[in-house]
Amino acid sequence: MPRRVIGIVMNGVTGRMGYRQHLVRSILAIRDQGGLPLGDGDTLWPEPILVGRSADKLKDLADRHGLTHWTTSLDEALAHPLAEIYFDAQVTPARETALRTAIAAGKHIYTEKPTAESLEAALDLARLARDAGVCNGAVQDKLFLPGLRKLKRLVDGGFFGRILSVRGEFGYWVFEGDWQQAQRPSWNYRAEDGGGMVLDMFPHWRYVLDGIIAPVRSVYAHTAIHIPERTDERGQVYRATADDAAYGVFELEGGITAQINSSWAVRVDRDELVEFQVDGTEGSAVAGLRECRFQHRAATPKPVWNPDLPATEPFRAQWQRVPDNEEFDNGFKAQWELFLRHVTTGSPYHWDLLEGAKGVQLAELGLRSAREGRRMDVPELSL
Structure with a gap:
């Protein structure tokens, strides 16, 4: 069965959620099952390219799981010849800049929530991804x-x-x-x-x-x-x-x-x-x-x-x-598989950065409601 390799730059996987749910129970689990069947006879093989701030943590993680690609430089990771997707599981304040960098590099985007610290920034990221023509998704695991x-x-x-x-x-x-x-x-x-x-x-x-x-x-x-x-x-x-x-x-x-x-x-x-x-x-x-x-x-x-x-x-x-x-698979893994098929086959995918912006909108309005002690309407969002 022909195998297609797709590189995924994974930022923030030395953290609890990024490591357990996204790397181990999603991407490595897909590899453990022999890859992701695409329905046309091909199998997709995800290749993690780890990036983060601590070289020691990255090396330990890579050695533990037999991975070979890791770096402390986001630019170096995005320039890797296999890199097609950028995934972000960093702390929220670091996310927006990294996503902008990855979009500018022409990478497809998959990110944890919240996608940004403000609705304005979240919508701008969605517009940037749309205008760049890259596939984009926000984690909505539940x-x-x-x-x-x-x-x-x-x-x-x-x-x-x-x-x-x-x-x-x-x-x-x-x-x-x-x-x-x-x-x-x-x-x-x-x-x-x-x-x-x-x-x-x-x-x-x-x-x-x-x-x-x-x-x-x-x-x-x-x-x-x-x-x-x-x-x-x-x-x-x-x-x-x-x-x-x-x-x-x-x-x-x-x-x-x-x-x-x-x-x-x-x-x-x-x-x-x-x-x-x-x-x-x-x-x-x-x-x-x-x-x-x-x-x-x-x-x-x-x-x-x-x-x-x-x-x-x-x-x-x-x-x-x-x-x-x-049979129910791990929720994070199930959404990863849908996004990977979306990137590689063009299959429909609903949970994009605009959907992610809706979550930021509700959080922003919720915090404003708490400050002002009043109900807030939730307007429709569009790009």
Whole structure:
């Protein structure tokens, strides 16, 4: 079977997300399966070209996985004869400049979110990519999670009737770093370094709501810094300047109300780290990362409020499980495969930099809403 090699400049893969999800569980996983079949008898073989600031970390990573191409120079990486795609998983403040450089070099663009620190910059990147004629995509991984794909199956099948509301709970306790090491990098809690719950998670909620339920039309948000001091990777105490929790109310097209709580200062009493409950006139469903449970109108019990007696209804047992009905791959890998096919075969691809800009728009409006204490309309975006 003929093999086509495509070089992917991967910037930021010494970080947690870039390494685990994008390099190991996506690109290297595609190589482990023998490459990506293109449907015409050819197989695509992704060749990572690692770039970053630390030569020691890059060399260690390359040696660990048997990779041969790495450099601390972005220009050198983009000039590599195999390089066709540039991927960015850096911290947000470093992203825009690198993306501009890669677009100017004529590379196809695939990037983590948020695509930029401001809506103006995000739209400008989308225009630059369009005008350069390069393929471009923004990571929207949660759309490919098994639980949310099952939820979308219910929506597409008309299960809910008229959808009334969405309630989301996301988060977990991120240790402060003093007596137990934090699970997230310290920059997440510094606004000057691009941190903050709204900037991190509202882009996710935008594409989840837009892509599964209905387009977002307005946002009201309240933010908080619940843990004002944390300890960084070097054991130094620092002041948290970025929100570690955000409470958002979103109005969706059709009068649907969505309310999503996001917090890194909450202890989990859920089946999964994120769950969305969708309620409709004909039924309801609760979707997490992997599972989705539903309750039809005909099977809905009739509880009666009586605080003087203990609850006797086994509420959780009254829901049914949506069957898998298919095999689900890693969500990041699934989107990578779609983007690679888009670049090499011209197949359709929806999640471009304009879609990424919509996430930045919602984050920007959410932060403004929190500052001003009022609801913000979400205008349509176009290039």
